[in-house]
Amino acid sequence: MPRCVPCERDFQDEVALNQHQMYSLNHKNKPARQIRSQKPANEGIPKDYNSTDGYARRTQARPRPSYDSAPHSVQPEVPKYICGHCDSNFKSKRDLEQHSCNTRKGGFSGSESLTQHESTQIEHKFPCAFCYPPCGRKFETLEALDIHSRAVEEKNEMNIARRTKNKWSIIQETPEAIEKLRTMIHSKELLEKSGYKLEPLTEESISDQRKCVNCHEKRFKSRARLNTTCRFHPKKPTKKFNRSTGDREILFPCCGQLEGPDCEKCVVNDQHIYEDFDTFAEKLTFVKTPAPLPGIQKRRAVALDCEMGTSYTNSSELIQLSVVDYFTGESLIDMLVRPKVQLRSFNTRYSGVTREMMAQAIATGEYLNGVEGARNELWKWIDSTTILIGHSLHCDLRELRLAHPLIVDSLLCVPKINASGNGLKTLMKELLGQKVQDSKSGHDCVEDALASRELVIWCIQNEDLVAERAIISQREEEIRRQEREANNILKEERLRLKLEQEQFDGGLESSNSSSAPIPRVGEIMEHDFSYMRDEYYSQGSNSW
Ligand SMILES: [Zn+2]
Ligand SMILES: [Zn+2]
Ligand SMILES: [Zn+2]
Ligand SMILES: [Zn+2]
Ligand SMILES: [Zn+2]
Ligand SMILES: [Zn+2]
Known part of the structure; x- marks a missing residue:
């Protein structure tokens, strides 16, 4: 039994x-x-x-x-x-x-x-009668219910404050609007190139990513070379000052050898020892969003943002999940996530989450239990047919360990303004003239989700501008590529000349005869390609 x-x-x-x-x-x-x-x-x-x-x-x-x-x-x-x-x-x-x-x-x-x-x-x-949508929770005491209702009230006030601070668009959920958003979904190739995991990894491929604790080589590399012998120095190299030569040298304390091509690993094992699979696999075990259930329509598109803290082993840990509806902007989830491990830092400057907030959430039960709890909460609202929106969403999905097929990443949608400023804050300011992330107390997770949503809406409403800008970016990239190529040719040419010069000088010393002058190194000047760019801009591009 x-x-x-x-x-x-x-x-x-x-x-x-x-x-x-x-x-x-x-x-x-x-x-x-x-x-x-x-x-x-x-x-x-x-x-x-x-x-x-x-x-x-x-x-x-x-x-x-x-x-x-x-x-x-x-x-x-x-x-x-x-x-x-x-x-x-x-x-x-x-x-x-x-x-x-x-x-x-x-x-x-x-x-x-x-x-x-x-x-x-x-x-x-x-029973709780405050939450909308209803949370379905029941409380043993009036005090517990009161704490819960106050937390809910606080969240509602935050939402009102967010609404009045910025003008967030509201989109009618029409078939046309859904179709428009659908056209923004990124191809599998682009997503994979941008760091998205679309399929859960197999156990074998996770296992292959593990490193040997001794020689630090990844399992798949050793296997590719059919290399079962593990050679390593058991101690880390240290920097030493050599008094006789006056040089700084790098020395292995285990065997006294200097680091360099002649250094031989001093310990040889007949096999590698890999990191513990379960501990290692935890961070790489992605789960697919469940397929839709017959007769149940979940949200068609949601924007989401996660905040992360840092554990004592320096792993990144999910601490907050915010989800808003793409069409209405309605806040669906705004909860702290209680990590399974102790945190060294809540990265409050960025996350906006403090240790006190987490303690409060745990004391009142207003939290999601780990990554699994966060995913389950998310799955109440989405299935595999829901379009997920976010800014560099692969980072958030990596934290949730979620493999999802339909992605609209606002960073991939928006035109590149400049190399350094593609964060939500810069883009919102440059493209929409709106201020976000301006609080001293760190990011507001819901606001981040709303901002990413707003950027996608902006891109849809400014299709022509985005397309035009994409062409400019492409040409700029082409010019840069040509510049790089031409400079590489120049470098090779210089090297060739230098070698010839050396041979020639050597020849002069031994034979002492003269020959035709060869241009000296540096006589060929680096070419200036900026005219290509100037020419392009003079053709006129008023919108940017
Ligand atoms: Zn029991
Ligand atoms: Zn409730
Ligand atoms: Zn009983
Ligand atoms: Zn050694
Ligand atoms: Zn090894
Ligand atoms: Zn955020």
């Missing part, structure tokens, strides 16, 4: 155990390992709800009133007999009455006392 270890309860089959573990609030934040039985814990549970994340479960385990603009997510079959006290669920009333409720000392022995306990308990659960 499968057993739930923390509850010390036996279940008649895996399905019952899984249901218990899914719906019982008792298991909130308990590691999956602790409550997993022999078989994988996802049997008999609808896939979307196969999550150990407490937040997702809180908001989805029970049916809630359907609102028109809320995502029409499928509700899992709700168990009929739920204990109002410990949230365990049962197939029959008899099972419910007989279970020993371990959230209360001594439990309830008879059905009578349990029924009484239940009726008072259910009354004392306070």
Whole structure:
């Protein structure tokens, strides 16, 4: 009989155990390992709800009133007999009455006392009536509900402030507008070139990316060379000052050899030792956005932005997720994400998130649980047919470890203004004359998502300008390429001349005879190509 270890309860089959573990609030934040039985814990549970994340479960385990603009997510079959006290669920009333409720000392022995306990308990659960779209959360105490409602109120006020600060466009969600946006979707080639992961990596290719902890060579390189022998210096090289020669030299303390072509690695192992797969794979394990469910229309296009902190091992960690609807600009998600590891820095200057904000979010339960929790929240609004919009969105998707096919990246859409200023702030100022990211307390994640959305809207509304500018950029790039090529030819020519000169000088010394003069190095001047550019601009391009 499968057993739930923390509850010390036996279940008649895996399905019952899984249901218990899914719906019982008792298991909130308990590691999956602790409550997993022999078989994988996802049997008999609808896939979307196969999550150990407490937040997702809180908001989805029970049916809630359907609102028109809320995502029409499928509700899992709700168990009929739920204990109002410990949230365990049962197939029959008899099972419910007989279970020993371990959230209360001594439990309830008879059905009578349990029924009484239940009726008072259910009354004392306070449902949230503040959130739109509804969060579906229920609170044990009025204080908890109050904290939640204040957090919601604060967010609403922030949204009003954002709305009045900048003029964000609102787009009618017409078939034409959807089609227009669709034309902006980038090709697979461009996305891959720009750093997007469109398909999850295979386990083998993740494994191949691992480095040997000794020689630091990546696994696929060693394998390509059929090189199984690992040669390395166990100690890092140090810089030393050589008194006799007066030179600075780099020395391996392990064997005393100088760094250089003659240096031989002093330790030889017959195999490489690779980084731990599970730890390494975590950051590279991308998940695909789920395909649409029949009859359910999620958002057609959303803009998103993430903020990141830094862990003690210097890995980048997701700490905030903001998602707005592309058409209405409505804020769909604006939540802090609680990382699985301790953070060294919240990068507050950029992220706008402070340690105190995170502590507050954790204390009140207003957070998403790790990358998985953030993805699950996102999937309430999007499926694989949703167009995702963002500025350098591959960075955000890398943090979410999400492989998504339909991307409109505002950085790839907008014309290049100059090499140094393609950030949201510069582009918004130059193209739209709007100020964003001007707060001293760091970025506002929702504002970033709105700004990226606004840039895409601007590009759609200024198609001709963008196309014209793209042609200019292309020509400029062509001129630069020609310049580079011509300069390379010059360099080669100079080198050839220099060698000839040396040979000639050597010949002079030995034979002392004269011959025709060869131009000296430097006589060929670097060519000035700027006239090509001037010529181009004099043709006139008024719009820029
Ligand atoms: Zn249990
Ligand atoms: Zn109970
Ligand atoms: Zn709520
Ligand atoms: Zn050595
Ligand atoms: Zn090695
Ligand atoms: Zn941001």
